[in-house]
Amino acid sequence: MTATLVHGDHVSCSRLGGSMRRESSRLRQHAHSLEDALGELAAWKGAEAGDSRLSIEASLRVLRATADVLDEAGAALQRYATDLAEGHELGRRAELRVQRAGLLLDGTRVIEPWGPASAIGSERRRGLVPEVQARVDLATAHVGRARGRLGREMTRLTQALSRPPLLAPAGQVEPLPHSELGRTGCAHPARL
Amino acid sequence: MPAAHSVDPTWLDVVATQLTRSRTAALEASHELLAHYSDTGDAPTQRSVDTLINHAAEALGALTDSLADASRALQEAARPDHGA
Numbered sequence: 001m002t003a004t005l006v007h008g009d010h011v012s013c014s015r016l017g018g019s020m021r022r023e024s025s026r027l028r029q030h031a032h033s034l035e036d037a038l039g040e041l042a043a044w045k046g047a048e049a050g051d052s053r054l055s056i057e058a059s060l061r062v063l064r065a066t067a068d069v070l071d072e073a074g075a076a077l078q079r080y081a082t083d084l085a086e087g088h089e090l091g092r093r094a095e096l097r098v099q100r101a102g103l104l105l106d107g108t109r110v111i112e113p114w115g116p117a118s119a120i121g122s123e124r125r126r127g128l129v130p131e132v133q134a135r136v137d138l139a140t141a142h143v144g145r146a147r148g149r150l151g152r153e154m155t156r157l158t159q160a161l162s163r164p165p166l167l168a169p170a171g172q173v174e175p176l177p178h179s180e181l182g183r184t185g186c187a188h189p190a191r192l
Numbered sequence: 193m194p195a196a197h198s199v200d201p202t203w204l205d206v207v208a209t210q211l212t213r214s215r216t217a218a219l220e221a222s223h224e225l226l227a228h229y230s231d232t233g234d235a236p237t238q239r240s241v242d243t244l245i246n247h248a249a250e251a252l253g254a255l256t257d258s259l260a261d262a263s264r265a266l267q268e269a270a271r272p273d274h275g276a
Contacts, residue, residue: 008233154240
């Protein structure tokens with residue numbers, strides 16, 4: 001019954017979101033360890049040292065930026081999973097109301113059943129349509145807003161992933177500020 | 193090129209090892225992302241999620257390659273006969 005009005009599986013969305021955030025956390029730990037290790041090479045001089053350091057710093061920035069994207073995407077998916085679960089419950093209640101009112105659902109539209117009926121019964125059902133339709137609309141609008149939010153967030157983060165990161169000067173591997181993620185994103189260091 | 197080795201080569205190995213570990217983590221994260229299936233219940237929303245996942249997996253794959261290259265370069269530089 002829950003699948004009629006509101007489609008989707010909130011458990012699978014929550015699992016994916018959780019997995020993204022776990023991987024993000026692991027990648028951040030690796031970025032931190034790598035940065036610590038890199039600090040030990042400060043005394044390493046020469047052209048080769050400079051090239052290597054630049055390459056590693058670029059990778060570090062991509063590592064951090066990707067971890068940030070995964071964390072944000074995972075959080076967005078977990079929020080969506082909660083909204084979807086609420087939508088399922090609202091949908092379930094709305095469908096129950098439709099059934100009890102003796103009405104039918106045509107997609108998301110509440111309609112009166114076709115066929116012979118007493119004038120009183122028909123009048124009674126017709127009078128219930130606006131209220132029952134409002135319940136259905138509440139469920140679909142709730143999920144619609146949640147999908148809009150998730151879609152916009154995924155698009156923004158995908159764009160962030162597609163943009164080349166700023167290349168930090170050698171020896172200055174600063175954490176990528178959260179607010180700059182949209183501007184810097186991440187890409188293969190080789191493309192820099 | 194011993195002059196360029198004003199750092200203990202052991203540290204080059206340490207960083208190379210850390211790069212290799214990070215590479216493995218990036219590769220595993222890429223696989224993990226692609227291993228999950230989510231059902232958002234709406235085709236356009238699903239596409240936006242799938243696109244993000246594919247881009248993230250691609251970015252991690254590219255990162256895997258660059259970390260491997262950097263690790264190899266450091267291992268090479270750490271060799272006693274390097275630049276001889």
